[in-house]
Amino acid sequence: MIAAVLGSGAWGTTFAQVLADAGCTVRLWGRDEALAARITTEHENDRYLPGIVLSAGITGTTDVRAAVDDVDLVVVAIPSQSARATLEPLRDLIPDKAVAVSLMKGVELSTDQRMSQVVGDALGLPPDRVAVVSGPNLAGEIAQRQPTATVVSSSDPQTAALVARACSSGYFRPYTNPDVVGVELCGAVKNVIALAVGMAQGRGFGFNTTATVITRGLAEITRLGLVLGADAETFPGLAGMGDLMATCASPSSRNHTLGKHIGQGMTLDEAIVATGGTAEGVKSCRSVLELARSVDVDMPITEAVVAVLHEGLPVGEMARGLLARPQKSEKA
Numbered sequence: 001m002i003a004a005v006l007g008s009g010a011w012g013t014t015f016a017q018v019l020a021d022a023g024c025t026v027r028l029w030g031r032d033e034a035l036a037a038r039i040t041t042e043h044e045n046d047r048y049l050p051g052i053v054l055s056a057g058i059t060g061t062t063d064v065r066a067a068v069d070d071v072d073l074v075v076v077a078i079p080s081q082s083a084r085a086t087l088e089p090l091r092d093l094i095p096d097k098a099v100a101v102s103l104m105k106g107v108e109l110s111t112d113q114r115m116s117q118v119v120g121d122a123l124g125l126p127p128d129r130v131a132v133v134s135g136p137n138l139a140g141e142i143a144q145r146q147p148t149a150t151v152v153s154s155s156d157p158q159t160a161a162l163v164a165r166a167c168s169s170g171y172f173r174p175y176t177n178p179d180v181v182g183v184e185l186c187g188a189v190k191n192v193i194a195l196a197v198g199m200a201q202g203r204g205f206g207f208n209t210t211a212t213v214i215t216r217g218l219a220e221i222t223r224l225g226l227v228l229g230a231d232a233e234t235f236p237g238l239a240g241m242g243d244l245m246a247t248c249a250s251p252s253s254r255n256h257t258l259g260k261h262i263g264q265g266m267t268l269d270e271a272i273v274a275t276g277g278t279a280e281g282v283k284s285c286r287s288v289l290e291l292a293r294s295v296d297v298d299m300p301i302t303e304a305v306v307a308v309l310h311e312g313l314p315v316g317e318m319a320r321g322l323l324a325r326p327q328k329s330e331k332a
């Protein structure tokens, strides 16, 4: 199979490597010409994955037309809020046989759409030609070929199976799941929960607080997902609990790290610079909250993250506010 990966950041480059190791010919598109040349000739992406020797089966390019010519897979790994504008000009260039794959974990501001919806809209593809990949997939570990599993989801089982075959290797094990809504919401909202965990840890709180935020975070992801038609079995799976555990535990998670900087007293601008890379939850917390409000779902942790990052709530007030809410049943 021939794959074009759009976005030569940490995850796009790592997934290009996964595809190459699984036997695909991979064209990795990015905007930086010097970096694209180094990917092709030196087999390295020193900006995002320093120290990793990339497979010789990956060619870097800045020519998006050439990248998608006659491909079987168009894989998208750019920040969620930039996806639509980047993809729309490619609408007439996607081969009839090709399937699009979103690696992004966000919700679009202004439309509140999940990224598979944005990709389908922007490229003019029906849902059965779009898949998503989401799970406990920290790029730095996978780039070192450490073993992990993931979830490939599409409304069309054949599309999911095709993408799973394309990325399956000795260290990367995809499971398929038809619940696109659940898989994508898990990926987007766990970033918001990881921000909250980071904030708590930055304030000096310990494991009980971390476990509380993760567990109640999963409860709020589940509440939103079920109202939007997701399958309850997705949430304790790899895309749900699996990814929450990885992102909330790892110091290499950008969302977790950014939250920690905020907890330690940085402003949002300072924390973005200190973190580097894309922390999707910073923007998606707003669209997730909007989505939740549109279907009348209570998401107190998400609401608190929005209040701290975008509405001036002092981070020291966050725990007090969450714990002062009225008593309720754990199952409500």
Ligand SMILES: NC(=O)c1ccc[n+]([C@@H]2O[C@H](COP(=O)([O-])OP(=O)(O)OC[C@H]3O[C@@H](n4cnc5c(N)ncnc54)[C@H](O)[C@@H]3O)[C@@H](O)[C@H]2O)c1
Pocket (backbone or CB within 6 Å): 007, 008, 009, 010, 011, 012, 013, 030, 031, 048, 077, 078, 079, 080, 082, 086, 103, 104, 105, 106, 137, 138, 139, 140, 277, 278, 280
């Ligand atoms: N890094 C991970 O471990 C990881 C794992 C799974 C999913 N993801 C998701 O993958 C997506 C991409 O994350 P990443 O880690 O690769 O981010 P990154 O910050 O490492 O790289 C982003 C890439 O997108 C490019 N880019 C930025 N704005 C652009 C624009 N307007 N048009 C075109 N290209 C643009 C950047 O130059 C860079 O190459 C995010 O949605 C993230 O949540 C990341």
Ligand SMILES: O=P(O)(O)OC[C@H](O)CO
Pocket (backbone or CB within 6 Å): 105, 135, 136, 137, 138, 139, 191, 194, 243, 246, 247, 252, 253, 254, 255, 256, 278, 279, 280
């Ligand atoms: O570094 P983060 O916080 O974007 O998380 C990376 C992946 O989504 C973990 O699965």
